[in-house]
Amino acid sequence: MTQRHLALTSSYEIADKRLEMSRQWNCFLEERQIPRAVRPVVQNSWKRCMETGVDPTRQQTTVLLSDEDVQKRIANFRLYQLALPILERLAKQTEETGHLLTLCNHDGFILYLCGEQSILQRAEKMNFVVGSQWSEEAIGTNAIGTCLKTGQPVQIFASEHFCEGVHDWTCSSAPIFDPITQNILGVVDLTGPWNYAQPHSLGLVVAASQLIQQRLNEEADRHRYRLMERFWEAHRRYPQDGVVVLDLSFQMVQANTAARRWLANNYACLRQLLYQLMTDHQSNADAQKCKSFQPQTPDVTAIEEVFDDDARIGFLCIIRNKSVVNRSEPLMRSNPSWKDLVGHSPAMVQAMTKCEVVADTDVPVLLLGESGTGKERFARAIHASSRRRDKPFIAINCGAIPKELIAAELFGYEPGTFTGGLKQGKKGKFEEADGGTLFLDEIGEMPLEFQVHLLRVLQEKEILRLGGHRPAKVDVRIIAATHRDLVQMVREKRFRADLFYRLHVISIAIPPLRDRRDDIPLLLDHFVRRFADKYNRPIPKIDPELKAFLVHRYDWPGNVRELENAVEHAMLFCAGDRIDSDHFPHAIGNAYLSDTQEQTCTLLTVDSKNELTFTSDGSPSGEKERLLQILTETGGNLSEAARRLGIARTTLYRRLKKLGIEKRAIIRAGNP
Numbered sequence: 001m002t003q004r005h006l007a008l009t010s011s012y013e014i015a016d017k018r019l020e021m022s023r024q025w026n027c028f029l030e031e032r033q034i035p036r037a038v039r040p041v042v043q044n045s046w047k048r049c050m051e052t053g054v055d056p057t058r059q060q061t062t063v064l065l066s067d068e069d070v071q072k073r074i075a076n077f078r079l080y081q082l083a084l085p086i087l088e089r090l091a092k093q094t095e096e097t098g099h100l101l102t103l104c105n106h107d108g109f110i111l112y113l114c115g116e117q118s119i120l121q122r123a124e125k126m127n128f129v130v131g132s133q134w135s136e137e138a139i140g141t142n143a144i145g146t147c148l149k150t151g152q153p154v155q156i157f158a159s160e161h162f163c164e165g166v167h168d169w170t171c172s173s174a175p176i177f178d179p180i181t182q183n184i185l186g187v188v189d190l191t192g193p194w195n196y197a198q199p200h201s202l203g204l205v206v207a208a209s210q211l212i213q214q215r216l217n218e219e220a221d222r223h224r225y226r227l228m229e230r231f232w233e234a235h236r237r238y239p240q241d242g243v244v245v246l247d248l249s250f251q252m253v254q255a256n257t258a259a260r261r262w263l264a265n266n267y268a269c270l271r272q273l274l275y276q277l278m279t280d281h282q283s284n285a286d287a288q289k290c291k292s293f294q295p296q297t298p299d300v301t302a303i304e305e306v307f308d309d310d311a312r313i314g315f316l317c318i319i320r321n322k323s324v325v326n327r328s329e330p331l332m333r334s335n336p337s338w339k340d341l342v343g344h345s346p347a348m349v350q351a352m353t354k355c356e357v358v359a360d361t362d363v364p365v366l367l368l369g370e371s372g373t374g375k376e377r378f379a380r381a382i383h384a385s386s387r388r389r390d391k392p393f394i395a396i397n398c399g400a401i402p403k404e405l406i407a408a409e410l411f412g413y414e415p416g417t418f419t420g421g422l423k424q425g426k427k428g429k430f431e432e433a434d435g436g437t438l439f440l441d442e443i444g445e446m447p448l449e450f451q452v453h454l455l456r457v458l459q460e461k462e463i464l465r466l467g468g469h470r471p472a473k474v475d476v477r478i479i480a481a482t483h484r485d486l487v488q489m490v491r492e493k494r495f496r497a498d499l500f501y502r503l504h505v506i507s508i509a510i511p512p513l514r515d516r517r518d519d520i521p522l523l524l525d526h527f528v529r530r531f532a533d534k535y536n537r538p539i540p541k542i543d544p545e546l547k548a549f550l551v552h553r554y555d556w557p558g559n560v561r562e563l564e565n566a567v568e569h570a571m572l573f574c575a576g577d578r579i580d581s582d583h584f585p586h587a588i589g590n591a592y593l594s595d596t597q598e599q600t601c602t603l604l605t606v607d608s609k610n611e612l613t614f615t616s617d618g619s620p621s622g623e624k625e626r627l628l629q630i631l632t633e634t635g636g637n638l639s640e641a642a643r644r645l646g647i648a649r650t651t652l653y654r655r656l657k658k659l660g661i662e663k664r665a666i667i668r669a670g671n672p
C-alpha cells in the first residue's frame with residue numbers, strides 16, 4: 001500500500017470514529033443551537049488535504065519558527081502594531097471563556113497568542129504556540145488555514161478538523177485584507193476546547209477583523225493622500241520631467257503624462273529597479289537612514305522614499321528621459337495651467353487628482369465653488385491637459401448674457417436673421433469650440449426656458465443656427481460651473497433635472513479659501529513673486545503679524561481672486577521691502593485693524609510695585625480680571641494663555657516685552 005493509500009485509509013477510519021462521536025456531538029450542537037448543515041467549506045477543505053497528502057493522524061503541527069524568525073516576521077507584519085490595541089481589548093473581553101486569541105500572518109504563522117495559562121498548556125500539545133504554522137498544508141482543515149485558503153470567515157468544530165490531534169478543539173477565524181491589492185494579510189482567530197464552543201466566537205472574530213480592517217483602510221487612505229501630496233509637490237517642481245509615485249507593492253498611485261508615456265514600456269523595469277534597491281537597502285543597516293538614491297540608469301534620475309511619520313509608504317521617481325522631455329515640452333508649454341494652479345491642501349489635491357483622471361475623457365464636468373475659487377482656472381487646466389488642448393477653449397458666462405441673446409450667442413445665426421445682426425451671420429460658441437472645450441460658467445443662471453435647447457444639443461451633438469434649416473454636427477466637451485446649489489434649484493424647479501444629470505456626470509467641489517487655509521501662504525507667496533516679476537521689483541516680505549491675520553483669521557469672501565487683487569494692490573503701493581496693512585485694499589486693512597484692536601484690549605502692564613495690572617487703553621476692569629484670571633488659571637503658562645486669548649504665542653510675547661513685563665510678574669500672576 002502506498003503512503004497515500006495509508007493516509008486515505010486512516011482518514012476513513014477517523015471518519016468512522018467521528019460517526020461514533022456523532023451522537024454525543026449532535027446533542028451538544030442541538031443544545032447550543034449550532035447550525036448543523038454539512039458544510040461544503042469543510043468537505044472542500046478535506047478534499048484539499050487528501051489531495052496534498054496531509055496525514056490525518058497528525059497530532060500536532062510540525063512547522064515551528066525560531067524566536068529570531070518570529071521577531072523578523074513580526075517586524076515585517078504591517079498589521080501587527082495596528083491590530084495590537086484591538087486584540088488586547090478583545091483578549092480582555094474573552095478572559096475566562098477558555099479561548100485563546102491569535103493573530104496569524106498570511107502564511108498561517110501564529111505571531112500573537114493570548115489566553116488562560118491552563119488552556120495555553122493544553123494547546124501546547126498540538127504545538128499551538130507563537131511561531132507555529134496553521135496552514136491547511138501544515139495541519140489540515142482548521143479555521144486559520146481554511147480561512148486563509150477561502151478568504152471567508154469560518155468556524156471549524158472538533159472532528160471537522162482533518163487531523164486527529166486537533167479534534168478536541170473548535171476554532172473561529174476571520175480574514176483581514178490588504179486594502180489595495182485585496183490579498184489576505186492575516187487572520188484573527190479564537191480557539192478553545194471543543195466543549196466550550198459557541199457560535200458567538202465567529203461573530204467576535206469577524207467584528208475584530210472588521211475593526212482592524214477599518215484601521216487599515218484609514219491608514220491606506222492617509223498613505224495614499226500623503227503619496228498624492230508628494231506627487232503634486234514634485235510635479236510642480238519638475239514640470240518638464242516624468243513624475244510617478246508608487247506604493248509599497250510598487251503599484252502606481254499617480255503619474256503625470258510624461259511618466260505614463262515612459263511607464264508604458266518601462267514599468268516592469270522600474271519595479272525591478274525598486275525591488276533591487278529595497279533588497280540592497282535592507283541588507284545594509286546604515287542605508288536605513290538614507291532616504292533617496294541615485295539609481296544608475298539613464299532614465300530614472302531620482303528615487304525617493306516617501307514616509308508617513310517613520311513608516312516607509314512608497315516611492316517617488318523622477319524620470320528624465322530625452323524622449324520624454326522632448327515630447328512633453330510642447331505639452332507643458334501649451335499647458336501652463338496645472339503648474340499655475342497653486343495649492344496643496346487636501347481639498348485642492350483631491351480636486352486636482354479628480355481633474356487629472358477625467359481630463360483625457362469626454363465626460364462633462366461640473367465645477368462647484370464660490371466666486372473666485374478658481375473654477376475657470378480648473379476648467380482651463382482640464383482642457384490643457386486633455387487631447388483637445390490644441391483646439392479652442394471657449395468660455396461663456398451664462399449669467400452675463402441677456403436672456404434674449406443667449407440662443408444667438410451659443411448657437412449662432414444665419415445671415416439676415418436679425419436686423420442689426422452681422423450680414424454674413426455669426427458662429428455660435430458651440431461652433432467656435434468645435435473639437436475643443438466649451439466652459440459654461442454660471443450655469444445656474446441659464447434661463448429655465450432655454451435649458452431644454454441646451455439639453456438637446458448635448459444629447460444630439462448638433463446645433464441649428466437661428467434662422468438656419470440644416471443642423472451641423474459639433475464635437476465639444478462641456479465643462480460647466482456654478483456657485484449655486486443646483487440640487488436645491490432642481491427641487492425648486494428652477495433648474496431642469498434632466499440637464500442637471502447630464503452635466504453632473506463628474507462634479508468637482510472647490511472649497512472657499514477660508515476652508516483651506518493651508519493654501520493661503522502658498523498663494524500669497526505665488527502672487528507676490530508673480531507681481532514682483534510683472535512690476536520688475538525685488539520680492540518684499542509681508543509683515544509677519546499681518547501675514548498671520550491673512551492666513552488664519554481673514555475670511556477672504558472673494559476667495560483667490562480677492563487675494564490676487566489684494567497682493568497686486570499691495571505690490572503697487574509698497575515702496576520698500578516690506579508689505580504692511582496700509583498697502584492692502586481698505587477692506588482688508590480695516591479688518592486687520594479691528595482684529596488687532598480686539599486683541600490689544602488684552603494689553604498687560606506692570607505697575608510700580610511690579611505687580612501685573614491691566615491695559616493702558618482704558619479697557620473695562622472686567623476684562624482686566626478676565627486676563628489676570630486666565631494667567632492665574634494657566635499657572636503663568638503663556639502658550640495656554642495665548643491660546644485662550646485667541647492670539648499667537650509670539651504675539652503675546654512681543655506685547656509683553658514691549659510693555660516691559662517681566663517673567664517674574666507673570667509667574668506671580670500664576671502663583672499669587
Ligand SMILES: Nc1ncnc2c1ncn2[C@@H]1O[C@H](COP(=O)(O)OP(=O)(O)OP(=O)(O)O)[C@@H](O)[C@H]1O
Binds near residue numbers: 370372377483
Ligand atoms: N489655485 C489657484 N492658483 C492660482 N491662481 C488661482 C487659483 N485659483 C484661482 N486663481 C486665480 O484667481 C482668479 C479667479 O479665478 P477664476 O476666475 O478661475 O475663479 P472662478 O471660480 O471661475 O470665479 P467666478 O465664479 O467669479 O467666475 C483668477 O485670476 C485665477 O487665476
